[in-house]
Amino acid sequence: MNLAVIAWKNLQQRALASSLTGISIALGVMLMVAVLVISSVLDATFSQRTIGYDLIVGPKGSDLQLVLSTVYHITPPIENLPYRFYREFAADPRIASAIPIAIGDTTEVGGFPIVGTVPQYFLEDYAPKRKFLIRGNTLRRPFDALIGAHVARTNGWDIGSTFKLIHGGSDSHVHDEEFTVVGVLQATGTPNDKSVFVHLDGFYLIQGHDKPFDEAIKREREFFGEPPLTEEELAAEVARLKKKYSHDHSGHDHGHDHDHMEEVPDLQKEVTSILVNAKTPIAANLIAGDLKKGFKAMGVNPIIPMRRLMVDVLGGVKLLLLVLTGLIVAVSGIGIFVSIYNSMSARRREIAIMRALGARRSTVLSIVLAESIMLCLGGGLLGLLLGHGLILLAAPMVEIRTGLLINPATFDPSELILFPVLLLLGSLVGLLPGLTAYRTDVADALNG
Amino acid sequence: MTLELRNLRKSYREPGGRSVPVLNISEFRMGDGEQVALIGESGGGKTTLLNIIAGITTPDAGDVQIGGVNVGQLPEAIRDRFRADRIGYVFQTFHLLPAFTALENVLLGMSFSGKKVDRQRATQLLERVGLGHRLTHRPGQLSVGEQQRVSVARALANSPVLLLADEPTANVDPANQQLVLDLLRDSCREHQVSLLLVTHSLDVSRQFDRVERLADFNRREALA
Ligand SMILES: Nc1ncnc2c1ncn2[C@@H]1O[C@H](COP(=O)(O)OP(=O)(O)OP(=O)(O)O)[C@@H](O)[C@H]1O
Ligand SMILES: [Mg+2]
Numbered sequence: 001m002n003l004a005v006i007a008w009k010n011l012q013q014r015a016l017a018s019s020l021t022g023i024s025i026a027l028g029v030m031l032m033v034a035v036l037v038i039s040s041v042l043d044a045t046f047s048q049r050t051i052g053y054d055l056i057v058g059p060k061g062s063d064l065q066l067v068l069s070t071v072y073h074i075t076p077p078i079e080n081l082p083y084r085f086y087r088e089f090a091a092d093p094r095i096a097s098a099i100p101i102a103i104g105d106t107t108e109v110g111g112f113p114i115v116g117t118v119p120q121y122f123l124e125d126y127a128p129k130r131k132f133l134i135r136g137n138t139l140r141r142p143f144d145a146l147i148g149a150h151v152a153r154t155n156g157w158d159i160g161s162t163f164k165l166i167h168g169g170s171d172s173h174v175h176d177e178e179f180t181v182v183g184v185l186q187a188t189g190t191p192n193d194k195s196v197f198v199h200l201d202g203f204y205l206i207q208g209h210d211k212p213f214d215e216a217i218k219r220e221r222e223f224f225g226e227p228p229l230t231e232e233e234l235a236a237e238v239a240r241l242k243k244k245y246s247h248d249h250s251g252h253d254h255g256h257d258h259d260h261m262e263e264v265p266d267l268q269k270e271v272t273s274i275l276v277n278a279k280t281p282i283a284a285n286l287i288a289g290d291l292k293k294g295f296k297a298m299g300v301n302p303i304i305p306m307r308r309l310m311v312d313v314l315g316g317v318k319l320l321l322l323v324l325t326g327l328i329v330a331v332s333g334i335g336i337f338v339s340i341y342n343s344m345s346a347r348r349r350e351i352a353i354m355r356a357l358g359a360r361r362s363t364v365l366s367i368v369l370a371e372s373i374m375l376c377l378g379g380g381l382l383g384l385l386l387g388h389g390l391i392l393l394a395a396p397m398v399e400i401r402t403g404l405l406i407n408p409a410t411f412d413p414s415e416l417i418l419f420p421v422l423l424l425l426g427s428l429v430g431l432l433p434g435l436t437a438y439r440t441d442v443a444d445a446l447n448g
Numbered sequence: 449m450t451l452e453l454r455n456l457r458k459s460y461r462e463p464g465g466r467s468v469p470v471l472n473i474s475e476f477r478m479g480d481g482e483q484v485a486l487i488g489e490s491g492g493g494k495t496t497l498l499n500i501i502a503g504i505t506t507p508d509a510g511d512v513q514i515g516g517v518n519v520g521q522l523p524e525a526i527r528d529r530f531r532a533d534r535i536g537y538v539f540q541t542f543h544l545l546p547a548f549t550a551l552e553n554v555l556l557g558m559s560f561s562g563k564k565v566d567r568q569r570a571t572q573l574l575e576r577v578g579l580g581h582r583l584t585h586r587p588g589q590l591s592v593g594e595q596q597r598v599s600v601a602r603a604l605a606n607s608p609v610l611l612l613a614d615e616p617t618a619n620v621d622p623a624n625q626q627l628v629l630d631l632l633r634d635s636c637r638e639h640q641v642s643l644l645l646v647t648h649s650l651d652v653s654r655q656f657d658r659v660e661r662l663a664d665f666n667r668r669e670a671l672a
Contacts (some may be wrong), residue, residue, distance in 0.1 A: 001552065002557045011546035124494040355545045356504050357602075358532020358560040362523045446543065 003363065007370035010347070017339040022379040024335050028328035029418060030384025030390060035321040035413040037391050038398075042314050051190075052125035054284040055299040057081070057089065057098075057291065058273035063298070064305040070101055070273040071302060072191050073113035075323040076168060077103060081297060083269035089297075090274070095284035097124055100271040102203050104168035105175070107196050110155045112148075115195050116164055116203030122146070122279065126188055135159075136183030142202035149187035150194045157181055163196075165206065177206050187211045200271075204264040213238045216267045223296050241265060329425070336375050337429040340368065344436045351437045352445035364437040372430030373423060380422040384415065449515035449534070449642055450608040451478040451501065456510035458496055459671060469671030470496050473510070476665055481640040483633060485653040488662030495540055497662070498612045501644070502537050503527045514610055526669040529599040532561040536608035538632075538645075542599040550574060550598045551583040557602040573601035576631055578624065593620040600628055604635055612619045613637055613645040617652060629655070 011018040051071050058066040059079040068074045090098040102116035105363050119139045122132045135158045139146060147157055157163070160182040179198055187193050211219065217237055221228060229237065245265050276299065278284035288299035351364050359367075392408040392414070454628060458471040470493040478484055488494050499505035499510055504635040512519045514534065519527060544553050555576055574583055577597035587595050596619045602612060613632060616626040636643040645656070653659050 001555045001565055003559075006556070006559065007624065009547050009552070350545055350547075353545055354556070354560065355528070356502070356531075356537070356543060357557050358528050358530075358535075360528045360560075362525070363528075363560060429472070441501060446499075 003367050003370055004374070007367050007374055010350075010367070011371055011374060014339070014343055017343070018375060021332065021336045021339045022375050022382065024332035024375055025329060025379025025422070026347065026383035026386055028325055028332045029380045029422075030121065030266045030386040031328060032322065032325035032418065033384055033387025033415055034390050035318065035325055036415055037387070037410045038406070039318040039321075040412040041406045041410055043310065051302050052130065052277075053275045053302065054278045054281070055276040055288055055298045056273050056302050057276055057297055060296050060298045063300040064309055066273060067302045067305050068076045068302055069103065070275070073103060073115070073195060077272040080270035080272050082216075082223050082268045083222065083271060084220060085272050085297060086274055087266070090099070092117060092287065094279055094287060094315075096277045096279045097275075098277075099124065099275040100200060100244055101273050101275060102200060103272045105165040105206075106168065107151075107155070108164045108166050108174055110151065111166075112151050112155075112194055113194050114203070115197045116200045117197055118200050121197070121275070122185075124275070125241075126190060126192055130188070132188070132192075134183045136181075138183060138199065139199040140182070141203055143177065143179050144182045144199050146183045146185060146197040147269050148185050148193040148197075151196055152184045159182075159183065159223050175206050177202070183357070192245070199214065201264075204269050204282075211268050213241050213267070213269070220267060241267065263392075332379070333376065333429045336372055338433070340372055340430060340433045340438070344368075344433045347437075348440055348445040348448065351440045352442045355440065355442040356446060359437045361416075365434040368434035368437045369430040370431070373426035376422040376426030376429070379420065380418055384418070405407040449640075450513075451610060451642055451644070452476070452511075452513040453501070454511045454513075456497075456500065456512070457508045457671060458493070458500060458505070459508060460515050468501055469668045471500070471507070471515050472667045472671045473497075473665055474667070477670070478642050478644065481636070481642060482658065483636060483656055483658035484641040484645070485599075485659045486644060486646045486662060487659060488646075488666075490648075492662045493666060493668065494662055495614055498537070498614055498644070498646065501610075502535055502612055503531050516670075528560075529562065529565060532557075533606060534609045536603035536606065536641075538599050538603045538609040538611075538613040540618075541613035542595045543588075544595055544598055544602075549584045550579060550590065550594075550601075553598055553604050554602045555585070557597065557605040561606045563606055568600070570605060572599070577601050577628060587663055593625055596620060597624070597628060600632065604632075607639060609639075609641055611641050611645075613642045613643065615646050615648065617647070617649065622651075625649070625652070 056066055056070050058070065058077070058439060060350070065075055067077070069077045070350075086098070086100050089095075092098075097120060099118060101120050101121075103113060105111060105114040107114065122134060122138050126132055136146075137144070140180055145163070154160060159181055162178050165175045166177055167175060179202065185192060188380065214234055217234060218228065276284070276287065277286055284299075284301070288301070291297050291299040354364055354367075355361070387406065391406060391410070395406040395408050398406055452478040453473050456471055456473040456476075459469045462468055484498075486494055496505060500507050501514075503512075507520070514530075517530070520532065522530060533650055545556060548556060551567075551570055551574060554573060555565055555567065558565045558570065571580075572585065574580060577600055579594060579601070582590060582594060583596075587598070590598065596616065600613075600616055603613070607667045611632065616632060617628050620628060632643065632645070633655075635641065645652075647653050
C-alpha cells in the first residue's frame with residue numbers, strides 16, 4: 001500500500017467531512033471556471049474579429065453605444081440619421097462601400113432584432129476576410145427577409161416562413177406587415193447569427209416607421225443646422241409633400257400588395273447607422289476627422305470602444321469576480337484545514353500505530369499532506385467538470401437573456417493554472433496538521 | 449538475531465511528580481534463533497520492556513543491541529526503518545487501524561518497510577491464523593481473538609529477525625491458542641528468528657525450553 005492509498009483510506013474514514021470540504025473546493029473552482037470561460041467568451045465576442053468594417057457612422061453621442069447597438073444589437077439606438085445625410089455621405093469618393101442599417105424592432109417570435117439594410121450588406125466581409133454564405137436568395141423585394149443561422153434553428157424557420165415584427169418603441173404593438181424568409185445565412189459566430197435582416201425599403205413601409213412630414217422636416221433642418229421654418233412655411237411644405245406623395249400611409253388600410261413597391265419619401269426615412277469601408281485606412285481616418293468637424297454625426301472605428309469596454313469595464317469585473325472566486329477557494333482551503341486539523345487529535349493513536357509499525361515521522365507527515373492535496377486537487381477536478389457543466393446548462397439561458405453566444409466547449413488556458421495553485425493550497429493547508437502528526441510521541445499516543 | 453540488554457533503566461513519572469521505577473536490568477541476552485517465554489506479574493514492566501526493545505519507548509539509560517547494532521544510538525529515521533524491516537511485534541492491545549480491513553492492516557505493516565508489498569503473502573498469513581474468511585472485515589467487525597490473530601499475521605508479514613509477542617494468545621480459545629503459538633514458533637524456527645513471548649499461561653510457557661521470570665533479573669526496587 002503506498003502513501004496515497006493510505007491517505008485515501010483516511011479520507012474515506014471521514015467521508016462526510018472529506019466530501020463536504022472537497023465539494024466546497026469544487027464549488028469555488030466551478031465559479032472560477034465559469035468566470036474564466038465567460039470572460040474568454042466576452043473577449044472573443046467583443047474583439048475585432050466580429051466586425052469587418054473600418055468605420056461605423058451614426059449620430060454624435062456615445063461611441064460605445066453606437067457600436068453596441070449597430071453590431072451587437074444590445075442597446076437600442078437613441079437617435080437616427082436622416083436619409084439625406086446617408087445619400088450625401090455615401091457619395092464621398094474616398095468610400096468603398098457605405099451600407100445603411102436601421103434597427104429597433106424585434107421579431108414577434110423569439111424576440112430577435114430586426115436589421116433593415118440593403119443587399120450589399122451580404123456582399124461585404126462580415127469579419128476580416130470572411131464572407132457571408134447564403135442558402136436561398138438575398139433580399140430582392142421589400143418584404144423579403146434573410147435570417148441568421150441561430151434564428152433559423154431556434155424558431156424553426158426556413159425559406160418560405162413568414163413572420164411579423166413587434167414595434168421597438170414604447171407601445172410595442174405587433175406590426176401587421178408580414179415578411180417572408182427568402183434565405184438563411186450560414187453560421188458566422190457573430191451577432192449576425194441571431195439577427196433577422198429585412199430589406200430597408202420594407203422596413204420603411206412598415207406603418208409608423210415613416211415619420212410624419214412636419215416632424216421629419218423639423219428634424220432634418222435641425223440636423224443639418226438649417227434655421228427652423230415658420231409655422232406658415234412648414235404648413236406649406238407639408239402640403240406640397242402630401243400632394244407629391246398622395247398615398248397617405250397613416251390613414252390606409254393594411255391590405256396592401258407586398259410586391260407593389262410603394263415609395264416612401266427620403267424625408268421620412270432614417271437610418272440608425274452606416275457601415276463604412278474606406279478605400280484606404282488613411283481615408284477612414286480622414287472621413288472620421290471630417291465628421292467630427294461637421295453636423296451631428298460621428299465616425300467610429302468599432303475596435304476602439306470595444307477594446308475600451310474590454311479593458312475598463314469587463315476587465316475590472318473579471319478581476320473582481322476572479323478575486324471573489326479566489327477567496328471562495330481560499331475559504332474552502334481553510335475548511336479543509338479545520339477538518340483535517342480537528343481530526344488530528346482523534347487520529348493521534350492511529351499515527352502512533354503507524355510509527356510503531358516503522359513509519360517515519362516524514363512518512364506520517366506525507367500521509368497527512370497527501371490527504372489535503374487529494375482533497376484540493378480532487379475538489380478542483382470536480383469543480384472543473386461542474387464549471388463546464390454549469391456553462392453547458394447556462395449557455396442557452398445566457399444566450400436568451402444577453403444575446404451572448406457561448407460555446408460550452410470553450411476552455412480558457414488559464415484554468416490550468418488552477419492545478420499548481422491548488423497543489424500549493426493543499427500543501428499549505430496540510431502542513432500544520434502534518435506537523436502535528438510529525439511531532440506525535442509514539443509511546444505516549446499508543447497508550448492514550 | 450541476538451538480543452542483548454545492558455544496564456537498562458526506566459522509570460515513569462507519576463502525575464504528582466514522584467518517579468515510579470519500572471525496569472532496572474543489568475543484563476539480559478538471547479541467542480540467535482532462541483525462543484524465550486517471559487512471565488511475570490501484571491504491572492511488572494513486560495510491555496514496557498518490549499516497547500523499549502522495539503524502539504517505541506526510550507529508556508532512561510542503557511543499551512539495546514539487536515544483532516550487534518546498538519539500536520538506541522541509531523538516528524531516529526533509521527531506527528524507524530530498522531523496526532519496520534527487522535522487528536515483528538504482536539502488541540498486547542493489537543493496535544490495528546480501524547479504517548483498514550484485516551488484509552489492509554497486514555499490508556500496512558509491509559508498507560513502511562523497504563520490502564515489496566506482497567498481497568499474496570499477506571493473504572496466506574491470514575489464512576494460516578484461520579482468518580481466510582475475514583480478509584475484508586474491519587477490526588470493528590472482528591472478535592477480539594480474531595483481531596489478535598490479525599496482529600500476529602501483521603507481525604510476521606515483513607519476515608522479521610526478532611519477534612516480540614505480548615500475550616499473543618491471551619484472547620483465543622485453547623485450540624486457536626495452540627494454532628497461533630505453533631505458527632509463531634514454527635515461523636521463527638524456520639528462519640532463525642529470535643522470539644521473545646510474554647505469557648501468563650502455564651500451558652504456553654511450559655512448551656518453551658527457556659522461561660524467564662522478569663522479577664528475577666529486574667531489580668526495580670534498587671532504582672527507588
Ligand atoms: N506511560 C506510562 N506512564 C506512567 N506509568 C506507566 C506508563 N506505562 C506503564 N506504566 C506503569 O509501568 C508499570 C509497568 O507497566 P507494563 O505495561 O509494562 O506492565 P506489564 O508487565 O506489561 O503488565 P500486564 O501483564 O498487566 O500487561 C505499571 O505499573 C504501569 O502503571
Ligand atoms: Mg503488558
